[in-house]
Amino acid sequence: MKQCGYLNSIMIFLFLATLISGVFVIKSESTEPVPPCDEYLEWCIDWCAEHNPDPQNYQQCLNECARKWLEWRT
Amino acid sequence: MIKKKVLLLPILILVFLAFNLSLEAELKKVLSIGSNQPDYLFMTVTGVVLDEEGNIYVADAGGSFIRKYNPEGVFIKEVGRYGQGPGEFSNSIGSLLYDGQKLYLKDDLNYRIAVLDKELNIENYIKLKGLRASLAKIDNLFYQIGSAKRGEPFRQVEIYNLKGDVVSSFFDERPDFFKGRTFSKKDYPAWVMLSSIVMAADRAAEEIAVTFTNPGDKIEIFFYTKEGKFKNKIEMDHLIKYKFPEFRLHFPPEYPKKSDLILVWSIHYMGAGKILLDYWISRYELEKAVDEKHYLLVVDRKSGRLLHQELVSNDLKVIGVEDGMLFGAEIAEDITKVVLYKLDY
Numbered sequence: 001m002k003q004c005g006y007l008n009s010i011m012i013f014l015f016l017a018t019l020i021s022g023v024f025v026i027k028s029e030s031t032e033p034v035p036p037c038d039e040y041l042e043w044c045i046d047w048c049a050e051h052n053p054d055p056q057n058y059q060q061c062l063n064e065c066a067r068k069w070l071e072w073r074t
Numbered sequence: 075m076i077k078k079k080v081l082l083l084p085i086l087i088l089v090f091l092a093f094n095l096s097l098e099a100e101l102k103k104v105l106s107i108g109s110n111q112p113d114y115l116f117m118t119v120t121g122v123v124l125d126e127e128g129n130i131y132v133a134d135a136g137g138s139f140i141r142k143y144n145p146e147g148v149f150i151k152e153v154g155r156y157g158q159g160p161g162e163f164s165n166s167i168g169s170l171l172y173d174g175q176k177l178y179l180k181d182d183l184n185y186r187i188a189v190l191d192k193e194l195n196i197e198n199y200i201k202l203k204g205l206r207a208s209l210a211k212i213d214n215l216f217y218q219i220g221s222a223k224r225g226e227p228f229r230q231v232e233i234y235n236l237k238g239d240v241v242s243s244f245f246d247e248r249p250d251f252f253k254g255r256t257f258s259k260k261d262y263p264a265w266v267m268l269s270s271i272v273m274a275a276d277r278a279a280e281e282i283a284v285t286f287t288n289p290g291d292k293i294e295i296f297f298y299t300k301e302g303k304f305k306n307k308i309e310m311d312h313l314i315k316y317k318f319p320e321f322r323l324h325f326p327p328e329y330p331k332k333s334d335l336i337l338v339w340s341i342h343y344m345g346a347g348k349i350l351l352d353y354w355i356s357r358y359e360l361e362k363a364v365d366e367k368h369y370l371l372v373v374d375r376k377s378g379r380l381l382h383q384e385l386v387s388n389d390l391k392v393i394g395v396e397d398g399m400l401f402g403a404e405i406a407e408d409i410t411k412v413v414l415y416k417l418d419y
Contacts, residue, residue, distance in 0.1 A: 042205075054354070055335070
């Protein structure tokens with residue numbers, strides 16, 4: 001009887017854990033989660049201006065930032 | 075009536091020519107450092123500053139080092155190598171500042187600012203909490219450019235204390251071509267690119283100037299107090315008739331056969347109520363730039379009136395302006411050189 005009570009506690013805990021994580025999944029889907037690489041993209045683009053001598057190189061650098069971002073995002 | 079018009083025409087032409095000539099100015103090269111010798115070899119110069127004795131400090135991201143040269147351009151000392159430990163720098167070091175006492179070197183990928191004395195001894199590091207661009211300093215406050223809100227493409231200026239803690243932030247302006255448009259996550263990279271800003275700090279006036287790298291139909295420069303309080307905005311026309319190219323708003327962009335692009339690469343305080351803009355006009359054929367013109371524009375701080383314009387080499391990378399001098403890097407015969415020009419405007 002004591003053992004069953006222990007199992008019941010585990011079941012309640014698992015049920016609550018599933019419920020809470022489910023709420024988080026639904027919530028994050030509805031607000032379109034932001035990938036962590038967004039900060040990288042912003043910095044990368046500003047970095048391109050700081051480290052490239054002219055707009056032609058800058059443009060290539062920007063394309064490379066976008067390519068990496070797309071690659072990481074997918 | 076016809077005679078009057080005939081007489082008026084040459085006068086108008088002369089007035090027009092005189093006005094344009096008055097806008098033209100000439101840069102005078104004062105010093106050039108760079109050769110194949112190890113102590114004079116540079117890769118990607120990102121920072122150049124001068125101290126009050128005329129010594130020159132150069133930060134190089136490609137070489138992960140900072141060097142000191144005397145006023146004649148003779149090598150004195152170098153510190154740094156690639157790494158994350160003490161005395162080491164990443165290959166993404168950027169702006170270098172001198173505040174009259176210390177040197178501050180931004181090291182993005184090590185998430186820190188190295189504080190050095192004039193003998194290039196590293197005194198301490200200021201830890202940064204994320205990837206941020208640019209660096210400016212007024213009194214005990216640092217300024218860096220970061221994202222306004224995670225997942226949104228717009229930038230703001232963050233203010234830090236000497237411990238690296240964010241004190242506050244400012245700048246919620248948008249380029250005119252974004253007005254009335256709804257941001258779509260699909261076009262995120264394009265909007266991030268088009269929201270880029272550049273800034274400059276005037277220590278004497280305790281003021282920050284911010285402008286968009288990709289300007290819209292006009293160049294807008296916004297001024298803030300050192301605490302981030304909005305002061306005023308000036309506007310100026312482009313050197314050419316320019317309308318922001320709509321296709322750039324989408325990602326990936328679908329390039330038309332021909333298009334123009336204007337970039338404000340950097341902004342600098344010149345002193346005496348003048349602002350210098352590093353200004354590029356590029357003509358594209360599909361995705362390739364077929365013609366690039368690089369100008370230095372000197373603008374009146376109060377009115378936004380264009381005081382001087384100068385067409386300069388596309389190989390000149392403007393890094394900083396201080397006390398009537400322009401510091402930059404130039405590639406000549408495949409050798410990167412640190413150059414100092416006298417701004418005689």
